[in-house]
Amino acid sequence: MSEAASPRPGALARAWDSDFLYSFRHSPVALIAALVLLAVVAGAVFSHWLAPHDPFDLASLSLLDSFKPPVFWGADADWAYPLGTDDQGRDLLSGIMYGTRISLLVGVLAIGFALTVGITVGLVAGYMGGAVDSLLMRMADVQLTFPAILIALLVDGVVRAVLPRAFHDKVELYVLVFAIGIARWPQFARTVRGSTLVERGREYVMAARVIGLTSSKIMVSHILPNVLGPVLVIATLNLGLAILDEATLSFLGVGLPPTQPSLGTLIRIGNDFLFSGEWWVTIFPGITLAVLVLSINLLGDWLRDALNPRLR
Amino acid sequence: MFAFIISRLLQAIPVLLVVGFISYAMFAFVGDPVSIMLGQDFTEAQRVQLVHQLGLDQPFFVQYAHYMWATLHGEFGISYRLARPVSDLILERLPATIELALTAAVLALLIGVPMGVYTGIRRNGVLARAFMIFSLVGVSLPTFLIGILLILVFAVVLGWLPSFGRGDVVHFSHWSTGFLTISGLRSLVLPAITLGMFQMTLIMRLVRSEMMEVLRSDYVKFARARGLSERVINFGHALKNTLVPVITIVGLQIGGLLGFSIVTETVFQWPGMGLLLVQSIGVADIPVMSAYLMLIALVFVGINLIVDLLYYAVDPRLRVDRRALTGAR
Numbered sequence: 001m002s003e004a005a006s007p008r009p010g011a012l013a014r015a016w017d018s019d020f021l022y023s024f025r026h027s028p029v030a031l032i033a034a035l036v037l038l039a040v041v042a043g044a045v046f047s048h049w050l051a052p053h054d055p056f057d058l059a060s061l062s063l064l065d066s067f068k069p070p071v072f073w074g075a076d077a078d079w080a081y082p083l084g085t086d087d088q089g090r091d092l093l094s095g096i097m098y099g100t101r102i103s104l105l106v107g108v109l110a111i112g113f114a115l116t117v118g119i120t121v122g123l124v125a126g127y128m129g130g131a132v133d134s135l136l137m138r139m140a141d142v143q144l145t146f147p148a149i150l151i152a153l154l155v156d157g158v159v160r161a162v163l164p165r166a167f168h169d170k171v172e173l174y175v176l177v178f179a180i181g182i183a184r185w186p187q188f189a190r191t192v193r194g195s196t197l198v199e200r201g202r203e204y205v206m207a208a209r210v211i212g213l214t215s216s217k218i219m220v221s222h223i224l225p226n227v228l229g230p231v232l233v234i235a236t237l238n239l240g241l242a243i244l245d246e247a248t249l250s251f252l253g254v255g256l257p258p259t260q261p262s263l264g265t266l267i268r269i270g271n272d273f274l275f276s277g278e279w280w281v282t283i284f285p286g287i288t289l290a291v292l293v294l295s296i297n298l299l300g301d302w303l304r305d306a307l308n309p310r311l312r
Numbered sequence: 313m314f315a316f317i318i319s320r321l322l323q324a325i326p327v328l329l330v331v332g333f334i335s336y337a338m339f340a341f342v343g344d345p346v347s348i349m350l351g352q353d354f355t356e357a358q359r360v361q362l363v364h365q366l367g368l369d370q371p372f373f374v375q376y377a378h379y380m381w382a383t384l385h386g387e388f389g390i391s392y393r394l395a396r397p398v399s400d401l402i403l404e405r406l407p408a409t410i411e412l413a414l415t416a417a418v419l420a421l422l423i424g425v426p427m428g429v430y431t432g433i434r435r436n437g438v439l440a441r442a443f444m445i446f447s448l449v450g451v452s453l454p455t456f457l458i459g460i461l462l463i464l465v466f467a468v469v470l471g472w473l474p475s476f477g478r479g480d481v482v483h484f485s486h487w488s489t490g491f492l493t494i495s496g497l498r499s500l501v502l503p504a505i506t507l508g509m510f511q512m513t514l515i516m517r518l519v520r521s522e523m524m525e526v527l528r529s530d531y532v533k534f535a536r537a538r539g540l541s542e543r544v545i546n547f548g549h550a551l552k553n554t555l556v557p558v559i560t561i562v563g564l565q566i567g568g569l570l571g572f573s574i575v576t577e578t579v580f581q582w583p584g585m586g587l588l589l590v591q592s593i594g595v596a597d598i599p600v601m602s603a604y605l606m607l608i609a610l611v612f613v614g615i616n617l618i619v620d621l622l623y624y625a626v627d628p629r630l631r632v633d634r635r636a637l638t639g640a641r
Contacts, residue, residue, distance in 0.1 A: 142327050145612045147571030153593065154605060158338055161596035244454045251456045252578055252590050271460060271579075275475075279464055286457045294452040 023306045033298035040292050044100035055095045084280045086269065092280065095266060096288050102262040103289070106176050107243035111235050113181030114242075118188025119231065123219045125189065126196025137193065140186035148183040152245055155179040156254050169257050176255055180245045184238055188231050195227035233307060236300040240293040247289055263289045320620055324613045329380075331609040335602035336379045388603035393595050398603045401588060407487050408478055409584035412576070413569045415500055416508035421562060424512040428519025433546055435524065443516065450513035455572050459506040459579035466502060474499050476581040507576040511565050518561060522554035563619040567612045 024030055043050055084092050125136040143151065156179040160168060168175070199205060200223070208218045249255035250264030251271075258265060263285045270282025363369050370378075382388075388398035431440040450458075467475035479495030481488040490496025526532060527550055535545045574586035581587065585604065592600035 142330065145327075145567070145616060146608070147568050150571040150574070150608065153574065153589075154601065157593035157596065157601055160593065161598060240452070247454055248456060248575055251454075252575065254590070254593050267457070267460070274460065274464060275468055279468075282460060283464070286460060290449075290453050290457060293454075294449070297452055 020306060024302075027302055027306075029298055030302040033295040033302070036291060037295040037299060040100060040288070040295070041104065043097050044104055047094070047097035047101050050097065052091060052094055055090045055098055084278075084284075086273075086278075086281045092284055095261065096263070096285050099261050099263045099266050099285060100288060100292065102173070102256065102260065103243055103246055103264070103292070106173060106180070106246045106256075106262065107239055109177040110180035110184070110242045110246070111239050113177055114184040114238070115188055115231070115235055117181065118185040119192050119224070119228075121185065122189040122192025122231075123196055123223065123227075126193040127200055127215065127219050127223065133193070136189070140189050143183075143186050148180075148241070149245055149248055151183040152179040152249060153252070153254065155182055156249060160254065169259075172256055173260065176246055176249060179249070180242050183245070184242060187234060187238070191231050191234055192227050195230060196223055199223045199226050229307065233300070233304050236303055237297065240296040240300065243289070243293055243296070263292075317621065320617055324617060327613055328609060332380050332383065332606060333376065335605040336376050338598055338602045338605075383606055388606070389599035391592070391597055391600050393592060393597040393600070398599050401600065402585060402603060402607065403486060404488075405583060405585045405588050407489065408582060409570070409573055409577070409586060411490060412500070412503055412507060412582060412584060413566065413573055415504040416569055416573075417511065417562065417566060419504055420508040420511035420515055423508075424515030425519055425558070427512075428516040429523060429546070429551060431516065432520040432523025432527070432550075447513035447516050450509050453509075455506060455510065455575045456579050458509050459502070459576060462502045462506060463579070473501050475502065478583055503576050503580045503582055506579065507569060507573055510572065511562070511569065514565065515558060515562065518558060519554055522557060523550055526550045526553050560619055560622060563615060563622065567615050570608065570611060 086092060121136050125133040156175060159175045208222050246262060247264030250262050251268045256262045256265050266285035267282050273281050386399050391398050391401060427443050431443050434440045463475045466473045477499060478490050479499035480493040481490050481496055482492045490500055532545060532549055535549050574589060577584045577586035578590050589604045
């Protein structure tokens, strides 16, 4: 399409024709993953309006409704509870929608925290260099030798020991965000440090230094915008892992309490009924978790390839 | 070579000292061992005596030195929860975890390498595509969900295999093994598959991409030109050259296996160290937690050291860019 021949297209049309969206429209995997993710996220975010029941409304629960099977499974089923109910008579579909929201919230906040710490450390280490750099990167190296889930587990355990029980249950969500975020910062820090080292030698940084800007001003408003790209791609790929971390911790029983169930908590609760034949209580939250993480991973893979010009 | 070993050993010491410091700080500042050990009734004199006995009236760094010294001798204190020496608890459960991790690693290698070779050679075959989809699902499913699905299918619906515990074990002084009894072996199947699944898909993808790389290289083309059979080329030439990165990744992943065994052991109620740790965290049993941290640090430092030495022995070129090879999860 030549600029001169056709009338100047609007901003939307130009965006639609950009390389980035072109590769998106022509990747069926990315399209399907995005649609699935959109559906899951919408169901979670708007769970207050979309969910058929309120799983936290104790007045609406009736033990007579407990362990209803999903609608395609047996005659006892009830269309009011499409995916069946758990031991308390809570609607499973609504529980999953509310639980997905908590899982997403913890995952996004944890990655946000890890990004903040990682970018700060990476910028400072890369820009300052010298002893500060070696000390910070040495810390990152030591932490990278351990699996993230182990670090999150130990951090969570120590906080659990320090805080009083009642208070702890109230702030557990933030404790999880802290534990998972702390376990995942080194990767971001290393990436940002690498790009900062390259940017530091560029002329615009030199110019900024010559006109007398402070180091922090140069780091935040000049270098940061130029190193943000790669680290955001890594953040996408890490979001899936952070959601899995949260689910794993909650499954192990050191995560969110049953009053505030995430997908991992729902799976743990349902696990107790696996042997008595009520498989749906654990399997449906499990499938939701797997679909959520799989679509995030597929989108992250596509994003990485689409933003890497060498692969075109 | 000798200088290299020494320098690696010297680098490992600060890491261990730092981890030791963290685990000591946990020990010292979290919880109050004196009030836990004294119980309800005590006099001031008893309290002072106990504080003196435990060495808690000494300066912080003296206590830290004592702690490290005791750790070096395998003394980790007494579990708050079970009121038994932590070292005994860990010794009891170590064999279960080691047997599980080893079986999982062997399983991952025995299944992952052939699958990787096959998908590397028959890139577009139906079976190869099925393997690739399977590996994607394997990476996206969390470990505990794989375990639950296996239990549902093989223990609840089909009833073929036990779903929890270690079965009958045979004792050899300090070591207990489940390898020698039928029920022990049957109990091992599901947990080992669960734990090995991630490693298996990782190895499969690695072998596949290495195979594809090597099959494009000049010496494989020459081997074809010489008229060697496909079999000799694929296994004699190509596979051999893909094994260097595979060995190192597997080595580094043994640490990851120990980490993820926490989850597997909880799903299957496997009486190993991971289950001990999870139970201890639930009730804030600090001595067990700090001992676990120290031990796992020792294991990881040891594994990294061995892998570094392997690099040195196998291929000096690889030493330069180790990080790029390390799969992170």
